[in-house]
Amino acid sequence: MASTDNTQHSPEAYASLLERARKLGNVRMASMVLAWDQRVMMPEGGTPARAQQLSTLSSLGHDLLVDDEVGEWLQSLEDESLTEEQAAVVRELRREYERAAEVPAELIEQLSAHQVESQQVWQEAKAADDFDHFAPALEQLIDLNRERAAAIDPGGDHYRVLYEDSQPYLPLERVEEIFAELREHLVALIEEIREDGRELPSPFSGHSYDEESQRALSEDALDLLGYPREHGRLDTAPHPFMSGNQFDARITTRFKEDDPIDALTATIHEFGHATYQLGLPKDEYGTPLGSPRSSGVHESQSRFWENHVGRSRAFWELFLPTMKAHFPHLEDVTVEEAYAAVNRIYPENLIRVEADELTYHLHIILRCEIDRAFVEGELEVSEIPRVWNEKMEAYLGVTPETDAEGCLQDTHWSYSFAKFQGYTVGSVLAAQLDAAMREDLDVDGLVRDGEFEPLWEWMTDHVHRHGQRYPTEELIEVATGEPLTADYFLEYVDEKFGELYEL
Incomplete structure (x- = not known):
């Protein structure tokens, strides 16, 4: 270009x-x-x-x-x-x-x-x-x-104006149509899994994992994925995020003593965001052509790396020995046990950033509904905790006992509104990009062999290098050959979780 x-x-x-x-x-x-x-x-x-x-x-x-x-x-x-x-x-x-x-x-x-x-x-x-x-x-x-x-x-419409800050050129009506598809499909799939009653135990549960070893594990994962240390760093923050540009893309994660997967997947997620920033044209720094397209497109990169790579069976065939090296008490864990553990659903979870891949989107949908009602003046500040808890019970069957686990858990409302759509748009687009990539590359084979550069190069060629050259909908068509659709995401979750839960 x-x-x-x-x-x-x-x-x-x-x-x-x-x-x-x-x-x-x-x-x-x-x-x-x-x-x-x-x-x-x-x-x-x-x-x-x-x-x-x-x-x-x-x-x-x-x-x-x-x-x-x-x-x-x-x-x-x-x-x-x-x-x-x-x-x-x-x-x-x-x-x-x-x-x-x-x-x-x-x-x-x-x-x-x-x-x-x-x-x-x-x-x-x-x-x-x-x-x-x-x-x-x-x-x-x-x-x-x-x-x-x-x-x-x-x-x-105040809400539409604020939505367009982070999602330009992707009509709110189209996003709400996709959300309606997901709400109907995912609620039914989650209920089917619940009714089946099959449990996927985690071999990682019941142990203590020190922060130093978890950090070393995250560092090893970043090295394996090809994170260039001369252009980034890993730190901790209460709410993991990535910040930067094509020369300096910094990652944060956080550590839980009883769950090493939380930090690992957060690190891989933020690495995905960093790939987008680092893949933008360097000679366009500071211009629209050197800037990311939207929050939804940005999230597609983190979701691709976290879910389609980091939660894949192929990745755990490659990475499980590294995890065992850091935590010897996991010596007897098999690839299938690890793969099942990182993909199991747990609707009883209260925290969005700790949610499984399916129920995550119900967390997003309820936030968007509260967000819109609040911005449009239909919901008072004092009513937010009550409405939050009611929607958690309706969508996920759980009620937070504290506001820290409920409406205070996210930092977003401390600085902006109408931003949550990007997370689910990103997951939907990630599945669509993954399907397109698989037409050109043996994704699982490359992951199994630890060859991640071709995946990053494909994303750079199809998404990153364009910056803001195209409006959002046009960029999606350029990258995948068709408009944004929920079809690939729904096919992906049906196949993946149908196999895991033997539906």
């Missing part, structure tokens, strides 16, 4: 616009590093200063984007003849400009500062199991987000 740096035949306005995009990208990357530090290394008392720092950078980025010159450059380019890559850059920057230009800079500063403060309050509330401690911050955050949504689209 041609580099956007090749502007010798481009309009002067385009060259100026591209330079501004790179400056804006650098401001955002600086904010990302500060946010990473806050969640990983910053002392608790640093919050007041960090809030001011990120607020200033957010305001600076906003000013760079909505400057009158940007509007003039975009207007002058409307009738210019541009290459496909240049037209994509202009499309993406015009979309950002038009959404941001209506939002007052003061509101951006307020929102950014409050997000930082809210994350600290959320951490305190979760640790103390005290939703009332978080409620005022959440109330203020929703008011600021509604104000921003109203500025972008006066009289419009």
